[in-house]
Amino acid sequence: MDFDLVVVGAGPGGYVAAIRAAQLGLKTAIVERDKLGGVCLNWGCIPTKALLKSAETFETLGHLEDYGLRAEKVSFDLGAVVARSRKVAGQLNAGVAFLMKKNKVTVIEGEARLEPGTPAPVVRVALKAGGEQVLKAANVILATGARARILPDVGLAPDGERVWSYREAMVPDRVPTSLLVVGSGAIGIEFASFYRALGSEVTVIEALPRILPVEDEEVSAAAQKAFEARGITFRTGASVRRLARSGKGIELTVEAGGAPETLKAGVAIVAVGIVGNVEGLGLEALGVKVERTHVVTDSHGATGIPGLWAIGDLAGPPWLAHKASHEGVHCVEHIAGQKPSGLTAPIPGCTYASPQIASVGLTEAQAKAQGLAVKVGRFPLRANGKAIAAGHTEGFIKTVFDAATGALVGAHMIGADVTEMIQGYALAMTLEATEADLFATVFPHPTISEGMHEAALDAFGRAIHT
Amino acid sequence: MTDILMPALSPTMEEGILAKWLVKVGDSVRSGDLIAEIETDKATMEVEAVDEGVVEALLVAEGTEGVKVNTPIARLSGENSPVVTAPAPSPVPASVPVVIAPASPVKKAIIPEGSQRILASPLARRLAAERGLDLTALTGSGPHGRIIRVDVEAAAMAPGPAKVASPSPVPAPAPAASLAQLGYTEDSYTLVPLDGMRRTVARRLTESARDIPHFPLTIDVEIDALLAARSRINSLLEPRGVKVSVNDLVIKAAALALKQVPEANASFTPEGIALHRHADISMAVAVDGGLITPIIRKAEQKGLAEIALEAKDLAERARNRKLKPEEFQGGTFSISNLGMFGIRQFGSIINPPQGAILSVGAGEARAVVRDGQVIIRTLMTVTLTCDHRVIDGAIGARWLAAFRALIEEPVTMIV
Numbered sequence: 001m002d003f004d005l006v007v008v009g010a011g012p013g014g015y016v017a018a019i020r021a022a023q024l025g026l027k028t029a030i031v032e033r034d035k036l037g038g039v040c041l042n043w044g045c046i047p048t049k050a051l052l053k054s055a056e057t058f059e060t061l062g063h064l065e066d067y068g069l070r071a072e073k074v075s076f077d078l079g080a081v082v083a084r085s086r087k088v089a090g091q092l093n094a095g096v097a098f099l100m101k102k103n104k105v106t107v108i109e110g111e112a113r114l115e116p117g118t119p120a121p122v123v124r125v126a127l128k129a130g131g132e133q134v135l136k137a138a139n140v141i142l143a144t145g146a147r148a149r150i151l152p153d154v155g156l157a158p159d160g161e162r163v164w165s166y167r168e169a170m171v172p173d174r175v176p177t178s179l180l181v182v183g184s185g186a187i188g189i190e191f192a193s194f195y196r197a198l199g200s201e202v203t204v205i206e207a208l209p210r211i212l213p214v215e216d217e218e219v220s221a222a223a224q225k226a227f228e229a230r231g232i233t234f235r236t237g238a239s240v241r242r243l244a245r246s247g248k249g250i251e252l253t254v255e256a257g258g259a260p261e262t263l264k265a266g267v268a269i270v271a272v273g274i275v276g277n278v279e280g281l282g283l284e285a286l287g288v289k290v291e292r293t294h295v296v297t298d299s300h301g302a303t304g305i306p307g308l309w310a311i312g313d314l315a316g317p318p319w320l321a322h323k324a325s326h327e328g329v330h331c332v333e334h335i336a337g338q339k340p341s342g343l344t345a346p347i348p349g350c351t352y353a354s355p356q357i358a359s360v361g362l363t364e365a366q367a368k369a370q371g372l373a374v375k376v377g378r379f380p381l382r383a384n385g386k387a388i389a390a391g392h393t394e395g396f397i398k399t400v401f402d403a404a405t406g407a408l409v410g411a412h413m414i415g416a417d418v419t420e421m422i423q424g425y426a427l428a429m430t431l432e433a434t435e436a437d438l439f440a441t442v443f444p445h446p447t448i449s450e451g452m453h454e455a456a457l458d459a460f461g462r463a464i465h466t
Numbered sequence: 467m468t469d470i471l472m473p474a475l476s477p478t479m480e481e482g483i484l485a486k487w488l489v490k491v492g493d494s495v496r497s498g499d500l501i502a503e504i505e506t507d508k509a510t511m512e513v514e515a516v517d518e519g520v521v522e523a524l525l526v527a528e529g530t531e532g533v534k535v536n537t538p539i540a541r542l543s544g545e546n547s548p549v550v551t552a553p554a555p556s557p558v559p560a561s562v563p564v565v566i567a568p569a570s571p572v573k574k575a576i577i578p579e580g581s582q583r584i585l586a587s588p589l590a591r592r593l594a595a596e597r598g599l600d601l602t603a604l605t606g607s608g609p610h611g612r613i614i615r616v617d618v619e620a621a622a623m624a625p626g627p628a629k630v631a632s633p634s635p636v637p638a639p640a641p642a643a644s645l646a647q648l649g650y651t652e653d654s655y656t657l658v659p660l661d662g663m664r665r666t667v668a669r670r671l672t673e674s675a676r677d678i679p680h681f682p683l684t685i686d687v688e689i690d691a692l693l694a695a696r697s698r699i700n701s702l703l704e705p706r707g708v709k710v711s712v713n714d715l716v717i718k719a720a721a722l723a724l725k726q727v728p729e730a731n732a733s734f735t736p737e738g739i740a741l742h743r744h745a746d747i748s749m750a751v752a753v754d755g756g757l758i759t760p761i762i763r764k765a766e767q768k769g770l771a772e773i774a775l776e777a778k779d780l781a782e783r784a785r786n787r788k789l790k791p792e793e794f795q796g797g798t799f800s801i802s803n804l805g806m807f808g809i810r811q812f813g814s815i816i817n818p819p820q821g822a823i824l825s826v827g828a829g830e831a832r833a834v835v836r837d838g839q840v841i842i843r844t845l846m847t848v849t850l851t852c853d854h855r856v857i858d859g860a861i862g863a864r865w866l867a868a869f870r871a872l873i874e875e876p877v878t879m880i881v
Contacts (some may be wrong), residue, residue: 281534405589405592406592407615432588432590
């Protein structure tokens with residue numbers, strides 16, 4: 001036996017699992033075919049946040065007069081914006097390498113393939129440097145993540161030139177004059193927000209009847225209004241029929257309510273979800289159950305094949321880095337014979353557009369669909385002192401309580417910096433707080449977080465400032 | 467060298483306060499010496515050593531709260547140290563390393579009442595209070611044994627309310643050996659983890675079987691008249707879409723028999739025997755992963771159609787886990803019917819704090835001797851299991867006679 005645990009994939013699920021395993025005294029190796037940190041850190045969460053910070057700052061410069069300030073000849077240097085984003089990713093990539101070394105996790109660069117074995121499948125790695133290494137371990141965790149879903153049937157396959165995936169959209173050499181974003185999930189909306197701030201004419205196409213379809217309906221509606229105020233246009237309930245290339249750009253035919261429409265633009269970004277990286281791992285031969293590009297697991301990540309586990313994007317939605325890390329830690333603790341708790345904790349979701357959107361738990365509609373009698377609270381940020389002082393009065397906070405028990409079952413926010421606040425509600429839900437506990441919590445003044453208190457109070461008719 | 471473990475002062479105790487050490491490192495300990503005072507919220511107990519040895523280390527500081535049962539609290543060394551230490555009594559009393567004696571007189575708790583923190587989420591506390599469950603009797607499945615919502619819901623789904631720990635010090639049961647120790651190799655079985663409901667069923671039925679002096683009384687009842695009455699009733703009720711089962715008739719007869727023999731409708735409590743004014747009949751319903759006992763309240767006042775409709779609705783919602791707590795908590799008398807599985811006779815375990823449970827077997831044609839003739843009759847064997855602390859043999863027999871009379875002459879049910 002070479003290792004107690006081999007982790008395949010060094011994204012936020014895999015590398016966190018490896019560190020936790022090392023902490024628990026397991027001899028651990030991690031196999032990565034590309035870069036430590038995975039998509040999240042190199043091509044996702046982190047570099048886009050760097051881009052969006054530039055866009056947000058630029059947007060602020062556009063209305064400095066609101067704050068009694070003046071700036072002239074404001075402009076941006078796209079190359080420098082992108083370079084900063086790559087530098088940030090590079091810094092964090094090096095940070096993961098350091099963490100692996102510090103925790104004595106063996107890093108193996110190459111492409112892994114599994115073969116049947118006991119007590120766990122054998123991991124055969126085609127090394128980046130050439131040659132092959134065979135790893136025998138007591139347990140193997142698959143954390144190979146996912147990649148962008150593409151729609152080649154309608155011509156929406158990234159070509160790096162006129163059709164971009166997130167990867168090309170993150171390192172642009174130009175700001176397209178006009179841009180079509182296909183898909184209005186978090187990724188699509190963030191790119192729409194970024195390019196709009198830099199001056200693109202942006203149209204977002206969504207097949208479902210509303211944008212940000214996983215969010216609460218009121219949040220979707222408010223978000224669309226806020227983005228439209230910034231000049232983004234939307235086509236909802238619109239399915240993509242065909243993409244054609246014209247002389248200088250693209251022509252995308254969409255159909256909404258039976259009426260076809262052709263949208264012209266310079267570039268299209270495809271952000272229509274993801275597919276799991278299940279190929280090339282030898283899963284078929286092992287008999288691993290795969291459904292809709294995701295490995296089927298139990299709540300601990302067990303695949304049903306002795307010694308083989310799967311976590312993160314590979315194991316199904318929600319496709320979020322923090323969900324992958326959480327599952328990774330849980331899976332390792334379970335393997336190590338501990339009794340981890342907390343996999344039932346609600347998973348927050350964030351969209352870093354301008355304004356930001358953050359949510360945790362059930363939407364009002366989901367709670368009602370579960371048969372709960374609900375109490376709903378709302379608080380508009382324009383009634384919050386700190387928000388007024390900061391010039392961020394756009395947005396609101398909404399809470400959903402189970403009327404029978406007083407348990408907080410969901411919270412939804414749109415507005416400035418709400419992604420930094422949602423953890424308060426996540427913590428409350430994980431600790432099974434009731435309305436009484438939220439009432440009893442002291443929120444500091446003056447902060448926008450006071451609105452979280454008010455939104456809880458409002459659900460029970462007790463809001464102070466509305 | 468050997469460890470002295472935290473003893474369990476009651477069967478439900480999971481942790482306690484190590485209130486005071488009565489020995490210090492270096493002390494020689496002889497059999498019968500008092501070594502420590504342990505507190506729960508119920509009482510203070512002194513722990514005696516049985517064997518000899520020298521105290522090498524005190525592993526838990528005085529005043530430590532939340533010391534889990536079976537964690538080592540002190541270490542003995544020396545040639546005379548005992549060979550075995552386990553908190554559980556073995557069949558041979560002489561080999562018990564630690565005995566627990568009530569401190570005499572029981573001392574007032576050193577730490578003020580209520581200061582022993584129970585780890586439970588706010589929601590779990592609220593749900594437990596609403597359902598009348600005692601948090602100290604629940605096992606938490608959250609971090610550090612924190613009681614969370616699912617634990618309360620599982621306890622609420624189990625038959626009857628969680629019982630308050632008995633104040634009398636009862637030796638803890640021996641901890642179960644691991645499967646490997648029992649000789650089962652790892653590849654020879656599939657392990658089904660214990661969920662909250664299974665845990666609660668196991669705990670409550672173990673407590674009931676261990677702590678309640680059960681005794682069964684069995685008789686045969688003839689049900690030909692009952693079956694005839696049932697078909698007449700059902701043809702009358704058909705336009706209303708109601709169908710009365712034999713079990714509904716049994717519920718009705720049991721309720722009326724409890725009215726006639728109220729001493730059998732009783733619960734033993736430390737304060738006294740509670741004689742219930744109404745017959746709230748718990749009917750055992752098998753559900754996925756356990757069983758649950760929804761209640762037909764005031765069954766003695768209800769008509770058969772009403773009982774039939776209510777029983778059907780409760781059983782259906784029990785299987786879908788849609789019962790409200792008040793629909794399965796409480797109850798004064800239980801009925802368990804395995805007749806549909808062809809079981810002829812069985813004796814159930816009492817659903818505490820109820821005083822009795824009726825086990826109903828299958829109705830079947832049997833040869834009966836009457837007036838010197840062998841004739842064929844449909845008989846049903848029923849067993850009344852009684853808690854002898856409240857129901858003596860004569861009371862149980864009187865109840866069964868009343869029940870039989872009602873079943874055999876069903877028309878008397880409407881008198």
